[in-house]
Amino acid sequence: MSELLKELPAVALRGITILPGMIAHFDISREKSIKAIETCMMEDNQIYLVTQRDMEEEDPDVNGLYKIGVIASIRQLIKLKDDVVRVLVEGKEKAELAYLNQDKGYLEAAVVPVEEKETEVSPEVEEAMLRAVQEAMIEYCKVNPKSGKELARQADGLNHLNTLMDLLGNNLPIFYEQKQKLLDASSLEERYGVLMNILLSETNILEIKNELQMKVKEQVDKNQKEYILREQMKVIRKELGEDNTESDSQRYLKQTEELNAPLQIKNRIRKEIERFKNIAGNASEGSVARGYIETLLALPWEKASKDNTDLDNAEFILNEDHYGLEKVKERVLEFLAVRNMTKKGESPILCLIGPPGTGKTSIARSVARALDKKYVRICLGGVRDEAEIRGHRRTYVGAMPGRIVEGIRQAGVKNPLILLDEIDKMSSDYKGDPSSAMLEVLDSEQNQRFMDHYVDLPVDLSEALFIATANDIGNIPRPLMDRMELIEVQSYTSNEKLHIAKEHLIGKQKEKNGLDADQISFSDRALMSLIEGYTKEAGVRNLERRIGELCRKAAREIYQKHKNAVKITETALEKYLGKRIFTTDMANTEDEIGIVRGLAWTSVGGDTLEIEVNIMPGKGEFLLTGKLGDVMKESAQAGISYIRSVSEQYQIENNFFKEHDIHIHIPEGAVPKDGPSAGITMAAAMLSAIIQKPVKADVAMTGEITLRGRVLPVGGLKEKLLAAKNAGIKTVCVPADNEKDVSEISQEIKRGLDIHFVSRMQDVLEIAFADGKEA
Structure with a gap:
């Protein structure tokens, strides 16, 4: 290696890398570098050029320089003012820096020439590399036509890979770090990889740059054109006097x-x-x-409509449009009476809660008609952006007022009736919580100065009459629910549905299907059979669809078969609608052991739930089947714990629960079931199966059980008692704390039911067991 070692004057370059075969010029001003150039000129005109790693460093040592540089010859030297020298050099060969001597007043480098490693590259591979480089160069020249034209001219006719790569490395306008990577490459394949990476990367960057420049140019041209045209239009309009x-x-x-x-x-x-x-x-x-x-x-800032203060007229309209719903009608008439007495009065915020199809939305329309108020319906189902309620700020493109202010604008008065439909269906996401925005809308203390983000001025909502509707009270946030007066719209009985069908639905469907009053008629038995056998719901929506279906079939018969009229009887229902769809699960005819009838509330009304318990020899396992929810499973656990605590009272052997398995099953296993209402039912069924005492077939019960055997209150009693009556149940056990709720239920539902109010499990067992005793 000592034979190859050369000691040459050296110059540390800043921000530039010289490659072999490259002719380049650079300016030097450091005293050491100028002295090295002068020494070189006096000797053999060879100098070692190496790039320093940090451009800002004034006096770099060996560690501050790259390891690979180039031995070059000086072709021209020009002295400029301010002690600056411009040097034109030609790179000859790569050399590795061994050590650096700074004792002579300039940098003297000991370097070893570096030959490219010879690797066995087949002619086919070399040709493939050459073509790849040529193609990449052509793509680069396309996106950079300014310098690419000259580069393509110089590369024209070059068919040797090394020569082409040298040319590209020397002429590409790239940073010195990238050129240093080319210089550091020790083999043909490595240099090829570095060069291709640089070419492809530069091509991509230039493509993106050109695209951005084109977009900016188009936008500037468009704006300039619009400005000129707009100015011309202004001048023309002024000349014509049409500004x-x-x-x-x-x-x-x-x-x-x-x-x-x-x-x-x-x-x-x-x-x-x-x-x-x-x-x-x-x-x-x-x-x-x-x-x-x-x-x-x-916006109607001070514009208001005059309410109709005639109480008799309001009562007549409400009764004409709806059958039942006494609580809602009573509350509206109370509001009107207070308004008439005080000449002002706060508008109440009512929330009608009940199952689908019970007339919550339509009663709001009737209230508006009764009061001569403008009616605005705002559907909140699926709303999850706070801006839907409060409006968008005007800084956004496409900003608009919120639904509340937009409803006021549509009404044209500041005191309309605003129906907030499906208020329990609102949700929230990252854009905010609309239910929180509704707090200000529905608060009588705050909505006098409601701030909409778009309007950005206080809007008075205090005179608007808000009526909200919801299906499930559990989905309404507690603070929002606290601002509303809740009115429960309960399920309709079969008799109420019969009246609604005769007084409202049939006439509506006759008109919709083009039938005269005497062209179709329904018997009461047919309507009752339609209600009980072809619909299963709390409201009357499906009943209206079925009546509409019968009207359409009648219209076809009248038009096609030239009939004068069609009479719908109970026997004709099967002909028009097919077999009966729903059957009531009637009470058992015989008293049985381990089978007890429970009462459940569903979204389409009440239902009866038969609970079965079997006791089998086993290892003390406790099985629950029938797709039960967590609450029902916990009720069953509480029931069995209560039975075990009173096992001595019922002469149950001490090891009974270790040697027997208990299996509780609720039929219709595919239907999810949950809730605390079946607690006493499961406990009674388990005890019946354990002590082999039959339970009366005509008894049904509902209530939550505690570990000590107390019976806690439940909800949905109207629907549950209605289901018991329809199933032929005679005796019903209801928690004693629910007595006040039962007193509000109409006599029509309670008639024929022997309702017992129970506070402890012993009371339930005395009524339920067939011998009339609990043990």
Whole structure:
């Protein structure tokens, strides 16, 4: 290696890398570098050029320089002013830096020439590399035509891989770090990989840069064109005396003077009109300002409709439109009476809660008709963006007022009836919680100055009458529910459905299907059979669909077979609608051991639930089947714990629960079941099976059980008692704490039922066991 070692003057280059075969010039000003150049000129005109790692370093040592540099010859030297020397050099060969001597007043480097490693590359592989480099160079020249044309001219006719790579390395406008990677490459394949990576990367960067420049140019050209055209239009309009901007602003000012609104609102509108006049030349800003002004002018700030104060008329309309719903009608009439007495009165915020199809939405429409109020329906189902309620801020593109303010604008008065439909179906996401925004809307203390983000002015909602509807009270947030007066709209009995069908649904469907009053008739038995056998719901929506289906079939017969009229009887139902769909699970005819009838509430009304228990020899396992929820499973566990605690009272052997398996099953296993209402039912069934005592077939029960055998209250009693009556149950056990709820249920439902109020499990067993005793 000592034979190859050369000691040459050296120059540390900043921000530039010289490659072999490259002719380049650079300026030097450091005293050491100038002295090294002078020494080189006096000796054999060979100098070692190596790039320093940190451009800012003034006096680098060996560690501050790259290991590979180039031995070059000086072709030209020009002295410039301020002691700066410009040097033109030609790179000859790569050399590795061994050590550095700084004792002579300049850098002297001991270097070893580096030959490229010879690797066995077949002619086919070398040709493939050459073509790949040529193709990459062509793509680069396409995206960089400015320097690419000259590069393509120099590369024309070069068919040797090494020569082409040298040319590209020397002429590509890349950073010195990338050129240093080319210099560091020790083999043909490595240099090829580095060069291809640089070429492809530069091509991609230039493509993106060109695309961005094109977009910016197009946008600038478009804006410039629009500006010129707009200025020309302004001049033309002025010449013709048709300046629309002036006419629009004058029209807005005139509307502002005529607007019935507080002075604060009018001043704000005038300010916006002045701003609109100043930015009229800008199409985008002008349209935003125009939309905002028109929204403010369209809002009914002080405009109100006069309510109908006739109580008798309101009562007549409510009774005409709806059968039943006494609580809702009573509350509306109370509100009207208070309004008439005080000449003012706060508008109540009512929330009608009940199953689907029970007339919650339609009663709001009837209330609006009874009071002569404008009616606005806002559906909140699926709303999850707070801006839907409060509006969007005007900084956003496409901003608009929230649904509440938009509803007020549509109504044209500040005291409409606003129906907030499906308030329990609101949800929330990262854009905010709409139910929190509704708190201000529905708070009588706050909604006098409701702030919509778009309007950005206080809007008075205190005179609007809000009626909300919901199916499930559990889905309404507690703070929101606290601001509303809850009115329960319960399931309809079969008799109520019969009246609704005769007084409302049949006439509505006759008109919808083009039938005269005497062209179709329904017998009462047919309607009752339709209600009980072809629909299973709490409301009357499906019943209306079935009546509509019968009307359509009748219309076809009348038109096609030239009949005068069609009479729908009980026997004709099967002909038109097919076999009966629903059958009532009737009470058992015989008293049985381990089988007890429970009562359940569902979204389509009440239902009976038969619970079966079997005792088998085993290892003390406790099985629950029938797709039960966690609450029902816990009720069963509480029931068995209660039975074990009183096992001595029923002469149950001490090792009975270790040697027997208990299996509780509730039929219809595919239907999910949950809730605490079946606690006493499961406990009674288990005890019956354990002590082999039959349970009365005509007894049903509902209630939650505790570990000590107390019976706790439950909900949905109207629907449950109705289901018991339809199933032929005679005796019903209800928690004693629910006595006040049962007293509010109509006699029509309670008639024929022997209702027992129970507070402890012993009371339940005395009624349920067939011998009339608990043990």
